Amino acid sequence: MQISTETLLQSYRAMRTIRVFEERLHREFATGEIPGFVHLYCGEEASAVGVCANLTDQDTIASTHRGHGHCIAKGVDVGGMMAEIYGRKSGVCRGKGGSMHIADLSKGMLGANGIVGGGPPLICGAALSHKVLKDNGVAVAFFGDGASNEGTTLESLNLASVWQLPAVFVVEDNGYGEATGASYACAGNQKDRAAGFGMPYMECDGSDFFAVHDTARDAIDHARSGKGPVMLHVHLQRWYGHFEGDAMSYRAANEVADAKKNHDCLESFRTRVEQEKLLDLNALDEIDASVADEVESAVQAAKQAPWPEEADLMADVYVKI
Amino acid sequence: MSKKSFRQAINEALRQEMRRDPTVVLMGEDVAGGQGGSSGVKDAWGGVLGVTKGLQTEFGESRVLDTPISEASYIGAAAGAAATGLRPVAELMFVDFVGCCLDQIMNQAAKFRYMFGGKARTPLVIRAMYGAGFNAAAQHSQALYPLFTHIPGLKVVVPSSPYEAKGLLIEAIRDDDPVIFLENKVMYDDEEEVPDEAYTIPFGEANLTREGNDVTIVAIGRMVGMANEAADRLAKQGISCTVLDPRTTSPLDEQTILECVEDTGRLVIVDESSPRCNMACDISALVAEQAFGALKAPIRRVVPPHTPVPFSTPLEKLYMPSAEKIEAAVKSIMMQKTPEVA
Ligand SMILES: Cc1ncc(C[n+]2csc(CCOP(=O)(O)OP(=O)(O)O)c2C)c(N)n1
Ligand SMILES: [Mg+2]
Numbered sequence: 188m189q190i191s192t193e194t195l196l197q198s199y200r201a202m203r204t205i206r207v208f209e210e211r212l213h214r215e216f217a218t219g220e221i222p223g224f225v226h227l228y229c230g231e232e233a234s235a236v237g238v239c240a241n242l243t244d245q246d247t248i249a250s251t252h253r254g255h256g257h258c259i260a261k262g263v264d265v266g267g268m269m270a271e272i273y274g275r276k277s278g279v280c281r282g283k284g285g286s287m288h289i290a291d292l293s294k295g296m297l298g299a300n301g302i303v304g305g306g307p308p309l310i311c312g313a314a315l316s317h318k319v320l321k322d323n324g325v326a327v328a329f330f331g332d333g334a335s336n337e338g339t340t341l342e343s344l345n346l347a348s349v350w351q352l353p354a355v356f357v358v359e360d361n362g363y364g365e366a367t368g369a370s371y372a373c374a375g376n377q378k379d380r381a382a383g384f385g386m387p388y389m390e391c392d393g394s395d396f397f398a399v400h401d402t403a404r405d406a407i408d409h410a411r412s413g414k415g416p417v418m419l420h421v422h423l424q425r426w427y428g429h430f431e432g433d434a435m436s437y438r439a440a441n442e443v444a445d446a447k448k449n450h451d452c453l454e455s456f457r458t459r460v461e462q463e464k465l466l467d468l469n470a471l472d473e474i475d476a477s478v479a480d481e482v483e484s485a486v487q488a489a490k491q492a493p494w495p496e497e498a499d500l501m502a503d504v505y506v507k508i
Numbered sequence: 509m510s511k512k513s514f515r516q517a518i519n520e521a522l523r524q525e526m527r528r529d530p531t532v533v534l535m536g537e538d539v540a541g542g543q544g545g546s547s548g549v550k551d552a553w554g555g556v557l558g559v560t561k562g563l564q565t566e567f568g569e570s571r572v573l574d575t576p577i578s579e580a581s582y583i584g585a586a587a588g589a590a591a592t593g594l595r596p597v598a599e600l601m602f603v604d605f606v607g608c609c610l611d612q613i614m615n616q617a618a619k620f621r622y623m624f625g626g627k628a629r630t631p632l633v634i635r636a637m638y639g640a641g642f643n644a645a646a647q648h649s650q651a652l653y654p655l656f657t658h659i660p661g662l663k664v665v666v667p668s669s670p671y672e673a674k675g676l677l678i679e680a681i682r683d684d685d686p687v688i689f690l691e692n693k694v695m696y697d698d699e700e701e702v703p704d705e706a707y708t709i710p711f712g713e714a715n716l717t718r719e720g721n722d723v724t725i726v727a728i729g730r731m732v733g734m735a736n737e738a739a740d741r742l743a744k745q746g747i748s749c750t751v752l753d754p755r756t757t758s759p760l761d762e763q764t765i766l767e768c769v770e771d772t773g774r775l776v777i778v779d780e781s782s783p784r785c786n787m788a789c790d791i792s793a794l795v796a797e798q799a800f801g802a803l804k805a806p807i808r809r810v811v812p813p814h815t816p817v818p819f820s821t822p823l824e825k826l827y828m829p830s831a832e833k834i835e836a837a838v839k840s841i842m843m844q845k846t847p848e849v850a
Contacts, residue, residue, distance in 0.1 A: 368544020
């Protein structure tokens with residue numbers, strides 16, 4: 188099925204936004220101005236965007252420590268995200284959470300997560316809500332190859348199958364959990380794991396937006412139609428360290444350079460839409476310029492935004508004491 | 509003897525014990541790192557903050573094991589191995605991740621000996637980072653030692669300096685019970701003189717880091733340094749403090765705490781864990797029960813508020829105890845009149 192022009196433009200914009208946002212954070216982090224841990228999603232943009240292009244605000248996603256891309260793809264405000272990462276009161280979480288905890292429930296974004304494997308059980312719950320409330324929603328857990336080895340993840344695959352939940356489990360396989368390769372840490376393979384839990388398995392090249400989009404559409408349609416959960420295995424490369432400050436001695440010298448050269452989702456998107464005359468390339472250039480402005484103003488605004496105040500410390504521990 | 513960082517002190521303790529005892533094994537996520545990586549570089553990280561660097565290179569992959577991200581299984585494996593002949597030191601990275609494997613600690617390792625009628629030994633050490641002050645936010649900043657202290661069967665160590673860390677870790681490895689060994693992540697680069705040879709510091713013996721007449725400050729882990737800083741300032745203002753480091757919250761050296769309070773008549777407890785049911789509560793109860801007559805003023809607790817740890821720098825500063833807050837707490841009870849005990 189042809190992807191609409193509107194979806195293509197929106198998706199390109201989202202992928203470009205993620206790229207520029209993350210590369211800017213990489214530079215800003217080096218100045219020492221950004222506190223805490225920052226895990227960049229560069230190189231993996233097409234996964235979040237290709238999946239979320241098939242979702243609406245009604246649908247729920249759960250993300251990971253590497254969550255900026257999922258947030259942007261699900262429509263979380265870029266200025267609010269940047270302010271959050273800088274710890275400002277205008278941040279989407281009022282400066283309480285930071286990079287690893289960006290969430291916006293109004294967008295169906297159940298949160299980045301500091302706990303590996305934290306998301307899949309939550310997504311079983313979100314899927315249960317969709318099912319019981321009959322709102323036609325689907326719940327999608329993004330998690331890494333590393334997280335695929337958490338008990339919470341494996342139990343969730345089972346639970347989702349037992350309860351026939353409208354859930355999609357997206358394994359974002361970038362080949363590493365921190366400094367350890369998936370080839371060491373993951374026994375067997377994801378396909379057999381899905382089979383073991385009785386759910387369909389689909390896979391795609393995560394640097395190809397079109398492949399992710401179409402495979403995710405099938406997975407999401409399956410879950411939405413009440414046929415139960417699906418595993419979607421997305422093959423990816425991460426372009427930066429595990430977190431900012433990681434020298435990546437565990438990766439071959441050419442690995443990242445090769446990924447940037449041969450597996451750039453933005454480049455392949457451009458080539459494809461040009462070859463198939465799907466979009467006017469000027470429109471893409473305009474998006475590039477507009478995204479650059481948006482991220483620049485997000486950074487400037489974040490740096491100038493007020494800090495949280497003393498009263499904020501005690502606020503929101505409970506709904507009501 | 510030479511200057512060593514907190515990180516080096518821990519590394520040296522592990523190295524010396526592994527050389528001495530072939531049953532000591534290490535496991536955890538990226539305790540070496542690099543397995544399955546495309547560069548083929550082994551021991552690529554040596555722990556997420558480099559604390560175990562070089563150990564796999566020296567002792568090999570059969571004794572320094574990188575684990576999948578599967579805390580429940582490898583912490584449980586460490587407990588099972590401990591009960592069957594090994595002396596595992598398992599690294600949980602951030603203590604917050606105990607949420608993923610608490611059963612294996614709380615219901616398994618901690619209870620074997622008692623449940624099995626004294627027939628088991630579980631010489632297990634679990635190392636983990638704790639503490640706020642790193643902008644690491646709510647899921648990477650907790651100080652969960654009260655949680656472990658609450659569980660009978662566990663010993664809980666919270667070292668306050670590089671010297672303390674080395675001696676207490678060697679003691680932990682040689683101890684036959686499960687020990688939770690908590691390292692404050694903000695302290696890894698702190699340095700002091702640390703002996704080159706192996707030595708042990710016994711559990712349950714508090715360390716008097718400073719003796720004074722007016723107030724006893726009991727402080728835990730990183731708070732010991734802050735308490736001494738506050739005591740320095742207070743000394744200039746004519747207030748003399750005892751600063752006591754319990755070293756282990758389980759067992760707790762109740763005797764020394766009570767003796768110090770008997771001497772000074774005033775008590776301030778500094779604890780960076782959440783304020784409900786924490787060590788400050790526990791020690792307050794001890795003193796209220798057993799040294800009530802010696803108290804010249806109310807006990808003061810310098811603790812964070814009952815909130816998750818906030819991310820933003822100014823909020824995290826407000827959250828944390830500090831030398832200033834300790835100083836203010838001490839002054840507040842020095843100014844207080846002696847209550848008349850009927
Ligand atoms: C329960 C838990 N264990 C360990 C960690 C530390 N940690 C953070 S990210 C990470 C690696 C995750 O790898 P993967 O799931 O493949 O995601 P990627 O970083 O590759 O995106 C680890 C071990 C954590 N945050 N939570
Ligand atoms: Mg990964």
